[in-house]
Amino acid sequence: MRLRSRSRSPSRKHRSATLPSRGAAPRKALFRMACAACADKVPAWAGLTRGAALAGLLVALQAPGAEAQTAPTALESIGRAGGAPANRNAPVTFTADSVDYDENSSVVSATGNVEAWQNERILRADRFTYNRETGIATAEGNVQLLDPSGQVLFADRAELSAGMRDVVVEGVRALLAQNGKLAANGARRTYREQGSLLDLARPVYSACDLCAENPQAPPIWQIQSRLATQDLEAQRIRFRDATVRLAGVPVLYTPYLSMPDPSTPRSSGFLSPSFGQTKYLGGFVETPYYWAINPSSDLTVTPTIATDVVPSVAARYRQRFNFGELTAEGSLGYLNGSETVGEKGYGGHIFSRGTFNIDENWRTGFNLNRATSETYLRAFRFPVTRVLSSNVFAEGFWGANSFARVDARAYQGLRDVDDVAQIPYVLPNIYADHVFARDALGGVATLDTANFAIYRDEGTRTRRLATRLSYELGRIGPIGEVWTFRAQGDVLGYSADNLNQSPNFASVDSREAVTGNARFALDWRLPLVRSAGSYGRQLIEPRVQLVTGPATGRQTLTPNEDSIDFEFTDANLFALNRFTGRDRLEGGSRVDAAFRAAWYFPNGGQVEGMVGQSYRATEEQVFEIRSGLRERVSDVVARARVSPTPWLDLTARTRLDNSSFDRRLVDTSARVGLAGLGGPDVTLTGGYLYSVPIAALTPARYRREVYGSAQAKVTAHWSAGGFGRYDLEIERPVSAGVNLTYEDECLIFDTRFYRSYAEQTNTSATYPSATTLLFRVGFKTLGDFGFRAL
Structure with missing residues (x-):
């Protein structure tokens, strides 16, 4: 090897070769x-x-x-x-x-x-x-x-x-x-x-x-x-x-x-065990094993050994590809038919999803979610939802203007009261849309199609073809008023069997029909803004919209799959079709009116409110009783938000009867941060919910609930919190819980207590999940140790 120096090296005839030191020369x-x-x-x-x-x-x-x-x-x-x-x-x-x-x-x-x-x-x-x-x-x-x-x-x-x-x-x-x-x-x-x-x-x-x-x-x-x-x-x-x-x-x-090794993000081996006790399992211990199969995939296997049931096992597999990703988790266990859980026999579940890119425009994927019962999921402490949905899909994207999706869907109701024969599966479900470039007038047109075929073992079977063309053109008038012209046309074709069964209960058994509607609207609003000096800006804005089109009537002979659930609020007051889907089309002429006022502060805060109502030209009973739109004069909808500072946020929405002004819907929420007031780092939230069920959802009951929570940063490392929900209609708590957490650069200690007061029984089983007590100690870079009691 040849040595190089910024200064000439001494001759090799010397017994040692010494380069100048830092004191002898200003360089190394x-x-x-x-x-x-x-x-x-x-x-x-x-x-x-x-x-x-x-x-x-x-x-x-x-x-x-x-x-x-x-x-x-x-x-x-x-x-x-x-x-x-x-x-x-x-x-x-x-x-x-x-x-x-x-x-x-x-x-x-x-x-x-x-x-x-x-x-x-x-x-x-x-x-x-x-x-x-x-x-x-x-x-x-x-x-x-x-x-x-x-x-x-x-x-x-x-x-x-x-x-x-x-x-x-x-x-x-x-x-x-x-x-x-x-x-x-x-x-x-x-x-x-x-x-x-x-x-x-x-x-x-x-x-x-x-x-x-x-x-x-x-x-x-x-x-x-x-x-x-x-x-x-x-x-x-x-x-x-x-x-x-x-x-x-x-x-x-x-x-x-x-x-x-802390420098290794993924390493195979046993993970920290978890311990606990539940009414069903008794005392149990989980010993997960993590297998880093390769840089792009891994598998975690978690056996559970319990005192009251035979061992069970759960697994989770993950893999990333250059063109997508895949995740699958499942379990297998045995329900022993105890007094706590009425079911007996083997059970299991699988929750999986995957997404795969086909090319620069198309991707495909799936979601597969199935379980033997809700009782099994609760007994073995897996996530529980009322209904599990599965689908397989393909979708395409072409810039910001075009989108298409084709999928097939299946649903699983987990409770014994669910009539499995009436649960639908959809094959296929097709949606596509395209937004055209602005025309010479500056308007934008959108064309879409939404089609599906729904099958049931018992109940209505529906095939639908639907397309919608919408157009919007805006103008600003000489005094600053904003004019917006909107048009929307729908064409739908149906073929339905067993229309006289659930969920339609029509007067005919089957029907084939083509229907449609057109809606035209002229929206006028006048935003009046003035300066409040150092206090920000103030706004008042009256708004009126005229909507017209052919009347549609009750549409009782048209299958209804996507417009059953409906709620009238300030959010859809000015929508051309205020139903959530397309199986019900709103027709006739109406006038929508609202008045909005706001005060915008220099710090980003605001106080804003809106009140509005809709007036129909004719009585067209297309909406259900207590929906708020059944009569010629709609219910009054209103919204208010008070957020003058970052530490205060109050929001309220309501719907009042059009004549008696009785409440039909009240939804309020509040957030207060005491730190913004110079106090401790505590955040308080709360709310109140009241709603009246519409006729289509009968026998659903009235809802009156209050809820609240508090989260406090006690010190730099300690935090605590709690929450609760109370049902005023049945005068019983719904749920409550508290938590205490410590976290620093190397340690996490977390304890949580949760209590659910909802009824835990159905026709055949008692769900062992009313109370949960959880302890977790995490040594960062080393592992977590947990204890759970149910």
Whole structure:
């Protein structure tokens, strides 16, 4: 290897070659080598302490003819363990105050601020020597290694031998990924064919910061052991005779403890177990095993051992592709038919989804969600919903103007009261739309189609073809008024069987028909804005919309699949068709009117309110009783929001009877942040809900509920909260819960209590899920430990 310096080197006839020191010259010696010639001579030492770059510096001082090593290069090993592989062809460069070469002893010495780097890895030391005869290299004094992953190694002394394969380090201190910290009396790296091992003597590991006021105080938690071994190939650290200490107090001893290297984002092995107790399972323990199959897929298998039931198992599989992703989770268990759970026999569930890109415009995917029963999901503590839906789809995107989707859907009702024969499945469901470019007048037209075929074993079977053309054109008048012209045309074709059955109950058995409607609207609003000086801007805005089109009547002989559930609010007051879908079309002429006022403050806050009503030209009973639109004069809808500052937000919506002004709907919510008032960091939320069921949903009951919650940041690390919901109609709580959480840089402690007061029984079973008590302790970088009681 050829040495290069910014100053001319002394003649080789001298017994030692000394370059000018920093005191003798204002510059350092600079050495550079071509790794293409010397990379294979770099020994391997990677892993927890990232000491491999020590060997990288040694190569820079090797003389030509040194024996090449067969082990992976040190810097390559670092790249494999800590991120992207290092470029082996990159030069290794170092600087030092002085470099000596003694030809008699064949010792190369670099002293004074030695610094070496390759790519983004940097090594620093006070002194570095290499003996060509013995093959022993030594770095001494404030040895530091900075890795591009953010990990930093500190050592007092490092010695390399055995062809620079074996390394001994004294006084190891390391800053690892994820705030991990490691200290050991010493470390020894041993090379083997199947991978290198790093042995640590008397190691101490923690992810906690030391107390700033008393750095000698023990951290919140730490692991002390007699010996630790890092398997650089498996990327795991194994402790022998390990003791876990909390605030210096030993709380757990284990002869063996294994954890992944903090720099490894995914590592196979057993995860932290969870413990708990439920009415159905009794005492139980979960021992998940995580398998990192490859860089793009993994599998977690979780067996559950319980005292009152036979063992069960759950699994979750995930995989990412270049063109999509796949997730699937499921379980298998046995219900023993106890008094707590009436069912008996094997049960299971599967929740899965996938999305796959076909090309730059099209993608396809699926969602598969099935379970044997709601009782099974509750008994084994899986997420529960009233209905499970599954679908398979393909959809295309063409810029921002065109979209198409084709899917098939199936539903599963989980309760015994559900009539499975009446649950629909949809095959196919087709939707597509296209937004045309603005025309010469500035208007925008949109064309779409929405088609489906719905099947039931018992009940109405419907096939529908539908298309809609809509158009919107806006203008601003001479005094600032805003005129908007809207038009909408619908054409629908139906073919229905069993129309006299659920959910339509029509007077005919089957029907084939083509129907449609056209709606035209002229919307006028006059936003009047004035300045309030330093208090912001004020706005008043009257708005009137005239809507006209052919009358549609009751439409009782038309199948209704997508417009059963309906609610009239301020949000759809000005909609051309105020039904949620297209199976019911609103016709006739009407006038919609509203008045809005607002005050916008300079800090971004606002006070805003709106009140409106709709007036029909004829009595067209297309809407159900108590819907708010049944009569010629609609109910009054209103909205108010008060949010003058970031710490206060009050929102209310209401619908009042058009004659008696009795409430039909009241929905209020409030959020107050006491910190904004100079008080503690506490956020309070609350609300009230009142609604009257419409005739189509009878026998649904009236709803009157109040709810509230509080969340407080007690200290920098402690937070607490609680919530509750109460049903005023039946005078019974619905649910309540509290939580207490501690979190810092290395520890999470979370405890939650939840109580559901809803009825837990159906016709055949009692669901064991009324009360939940959860404890969780998380040692960051190490694992979580939890306890759950139901």
